[in-house]
Amino acid sequence: MRKILLMLFLIHLAIPKGKAWGFFGHKLANELAIYTLRGDLFAFYKSNLDFIRSHAVDADKRRYLVEDEGYNHYIDVDYFEKQMPIDTLRLPLDSLYILYDSSLLKTSGFGPWNLTYKYYSLKKAFELKDQMRILKLSADIGHYMSDLHVPLHTNSNYNGQKSNQLGIHGLWETRTLEKYHTSYWLHCKEAAYLYDLRSFIWDRVEESYILSATVLQMDSLVKTELTDAQEYSFEERNGKKYKTFSDKYVSQYHKLLDGMIEERLKASAYAIGSIWYTAWIDAGQPDLQFQSQIFEHKDTTVYREKMLGRQE
Numbered sequence: 001m002r003k004i005l006l007m008l009f010l011i012h013l014a015i016p017k018g019k020a021w022g023f024f025g026h027k028l029a030n031e032l033a034i035y036t037l038r039g040d041l042f043a044f045y046k047s048n049l050d051f052i053r054s055h056a057v058d059a060d061k062r063r064y065l066v067e068d069e070g071y072n073h074y075i076d077v078d079y080f081e082k083q084m085p086i087d088t089l090r091l092p093l094d095s096l097y098i099l100y101d102s103s104l105l106k107t108s109g110f111g112p113w114n115l116t117y118k119y120y121s122l123k124k125a126f127e128l129k130d131q132m133r134i135l136k137l138s139a140d141i142g143h144y145m146s147d148l149h150v151p152l153h154t155n156s157n158y159n160g161q162k163s164n165q166l167g168i169h170g171l172w173e174t175r176t177l178e179k180y181h182t183s184y185w186l187h188c189k190e191a192a193y194l195y196d197l198r199s200f201i202w203d204r205v206e207e208s209y210i211l212s213a214t215v216l217q218m219d220s221l222v223k224t225e226l227t228d229a230q231e232y233s234f235e236e237r238n239g240k241k242y243k244t245f246s247d248k249y250v251s252q253y254h255k256l257l258d259g260m261i262e263e264r265l266k267a268s269a270y271a272i273g274s275i276w277y278t279a280w281i282d283a284g285q286p287d288l289q290f291q292s293q294i295f296e297h298k299d300t301t302v303y304r305e306k307m308l309g310r311q312e
């Protein structure tokens, strides 16, 4: 009996709860990104679809193991920019360290810089024709790029904690997406070569940040339209009752967002595919006809129950 209980405990620890786009959203974004590619590159990624999908969430799993990993998933634009467009943050990181306190820079997140760094690592992996590294980095880039397409990953009020809107993070990127994705038309634009990768990333961050105001405003609007009793319902999971947003709340919110989640998901896929494509072109378009097959190993890591650092 003790052995069974211990096993159940470990299984519980080994399955981190969905974060950011939610595990579902991240896997979907990585899969859609494959369909933005063409030719040999498409053939390579398509033959590794399972890997790219299942490892789309590795970056979030690392947040249960490594404290500093969390900073790679977001950027709090509002600490640095009083109005749009983003200009201060686009300065090289070295200059920002002169202007701002290093601990503020760290806690506000390194999302865009981390992504640029990962692009260089992917380019290197293509040059070395290191299949495993190409796949791991591609899956991670997919994760980080789609995180930066989530409006609340660019705002310090990331879970509505400053405006009495707690739970908005998961409502936008997990609950609503999971409920409505089957109604989306998920045809994505073909990937393109990015001549200015840094500007491309900051442009996406700027879009997300502008949208973050709408994400919060629409939620406030739902709250004014529904009575307290209509806002929440209770759900039973593993014998425990959880308070959650009611179906009515989710449906009103989705309607008010007017296609925003669908658009950000498709934009993520295009951006991910374009970074993969750019890294491959910049590496000299190496031949990707690998002889060996990548075999999946079972993840036996024991994760902590809680994320380290910022909780979403």
Ligand SMILES: [Zn+2]
Pocket (backbone or CB within 6 Å): 019, 020, 021, 059, 060, 073, 143, 147
């Ligand atoms: Zn993330």
